[in-house]
Amino acid sequence: MTHPAIVPGTVAVITGAASGIGLAAAQRFAALGLKVVLADIGAARLEAAKAAIWTQTPEADLLAVETDVRDRAAVERLEQAVRVEFGRVDLLMNNAAIGGKSDIFGPLDNWQNVLDANLWGVIHGTQVFAPGMIAQGSPGLIINTGSKQGITLPPGNPAYNVSKAAVKAFTESLEHQLRNTPDCQIRAHLLIPGFVFTGMTGEGAGGNPSAKPDGAWTSQQLIDFMLEEIAKGDFYILCPDNDVSRELDEKRMQWAMGDLIENRPPLSRWHPDYAEAFRAFVDTK
Structure with missing residues (x-):
């Protein structure tokens, strides 16, 4: 069932x-x-994307709208364009995001760009589209793209981690409100990718930007998995990859929450005093 x-x-x-x-x-x-x-x-990028889709599905009914999700007015123009062209919206996927490295004391512009795209883009999209979707009175979906980094918070990119942690919290609150809204048939899902080979992930295998690393999933594998989980009704779409199993993901997440419960230092998984304890925890059955 879909x-x-x-x-x-x-x-x-x-x-x-x-x-x-x-x-x-x-x-x-x-x-x-x-x-x-x-x-x-990027108009040229959108035209190339349309061409790629039409190559596979020549009869596809497509609309491309250049939109910077950091700009609330641009998202409002997007919603208006969709309503004019198609009259309704049944599925919203708030997926736009930027990556790159960051530092706690890094440039303000970098932090603002990441949070504006990764967090405010999701908030803008949801607030602009969801009321109309609810008013339609028909089943619909809002899928927000988070990240495992927003849960386990690995060192190296705090701006990205903060943005994706906030997307998790926002989407959980969104689903709670939707399911408690009378006559609402819209449901939210949090997509949690693992290692996926995209332009955001950096160099490919052997330094070749077009070569997928063995440990990564393709974007197509991720979407196949997402559709399977949505069909099952799962809110948390926790995606494995070729490198990390769901079991290991769960162990890492349990350990991260354990920092709070056990009053360990934050990010103790990367703390030298706790490295051995973490390895033992992962090895337990």
Whole structure:
């Protein structure tokens, strides 16, 4: 069984749709017969994405709208364009994000750009689109792309980690409010990718930017898994990859929460005094 919002003729809006996970989602939804709206920055990138989809699905009904999700007014223009073209929205995938390295004491502009895109882009998309989706009175989906880094918080990119931790909290609160809104048939899901080979992940295997590392999933694998989990009704779509099993992911997440419960130093998984204890914890059955 599939979700009633993912059937031929329904309308999907995807941000960050010109590449990576967003493009893979757009390709899959188009192949399933959905009308697909691609939102991203860069007109040329959007045209290339449309061409890639039409190569696979020539009959796809597509709309591309150049949109910077950091700009609330731009997201409002996107919603208006979709309403004019298709009259409704059944699926919203708030996926646009930026990565890169950061530092706690790094430049303010870097922090603001990451939070504006990764967090405020999700908030803008949800607040602009969800009221109309609820008012339609039909089943719908809001899928927000988070990250395992927003849960286990590995050192090296605190701005990205903070943004994705906030997306997790926002999406949990969103689902709680949706399910307690009378007559609301919209449900939220938190997509939690693992190691996925996209333009954001850096160099490919052997330094070749076009070669997928063995440990990574493709964006297409991720979307296949996402659809399976949505069909099962799972809110948390925790994705494994070729490097890390779900069992190991769960151990890492349990340990991260244990820092608070056991009053260990934060990020103790990377603390030399706790490295052996973490390895023993992972090895327990």
